[in-house]
Amino acid sequence: MILENAPLSALIDALAGEGWAEARGFLSPGEVARLAGISQARRQDFHRASIGRAAGQNVRDDIRRDAVLWIDNQDPELGFVMQRFADYQQQLNRELYLGLNELELHFAAYPAGGFYQRHLDQHRQQDTRVVTVVLYLNPPDWQSDDGGQLRLYLDDGSHHDVQPAGGTLVTFLSNRFEHEVIPARRERLSLTGWYRRR
Numbered sequence: 001m002i003l004e005n006a007p008l009s010a011l012i013d014a015l016a017g018e019g020w021a022e023a024r025g026f027l028s029p030g031e032v033a034r035l036a037g038i039s040q041a042r043r044q045d046f047h048r049a050s051i052g053r054a055a056g057q058n059v060r061d062d063i064r065r066d067a068v069l070w071i072d073n074q075d076p077e078l079g080f081v082m083q084r085f086a087d088y089q090q091q092l093n094r095e096l097y098l099g100l101n102e103l104e105l106h107f108a109a110y111p112a113g114g115f116y117q118r119h120l121d122q123h124r125q126q127d128t129r130v131v132t133v134v135l136y137l138n139p140p141d142w143q144s145d146d147g148g149q150l151r152l153y154l155d156d157g158s159h160h161d162v163q164p165a166g167g168t169l170v171t172f173l174s175n176r177f178e179h180e181v182i183p184a185r186r187e188r189l190s191l192t193g194w195y196r197r198r
């Protein structure tokens, strides 16, 4: 379901219904610019994203081509956005009894040519990821021609493409929807996270 400047309660309803939501205007343009600035200032610390966990981790250029920086949830510069995610977690628990008690977050940067092949956000052994959130930090002039859409594969065999415009938040049930990032033609920035249940 596509939402515009919606309250958190509308996201919760969409998640309980279809299992996913595209919430445009989740952050204001000013907040997006601030977060994008923080991400850019830390670019030297990003590292090439890998797949799998622990010993099974490796960088696979053929599967995903992005760089990430994991975030400390106590990071003082990020308090304004962490608060939004904490509110969302609290409402998810209150309304849907999901029992979420952890959020892991990373900045991601896809260079021109970057993509992420179709996948599910759960590691085979360890399926504690319950709800995915992706918040886009791109400039407002992102065009369809710039690529980088998030393609969500829906239950009925169709798909929904999300334009990674700054301020849009996508959220979905991590174990239900396969998805992929279509190759981007310009740098594509985001903040991606997973609520978990330990």
Ligand SMILES: O=C(O)CCC(=O)C(=O)O
Pocket (backbone or CB within 6 Å): 108, 116, 121, 134, 149, 150, 179, 180, 181, 190, 192
């Ligand atoms: O950036 C996106 O739109 C999705 C990224 C993704 O699927 C992931 O990091 O698991």
Ligand SMILES: [Fe+2]
Pocket (backbone or CB within 6 Å): 119, 120, 121, 179
């Ligand atoms: Fe994913």
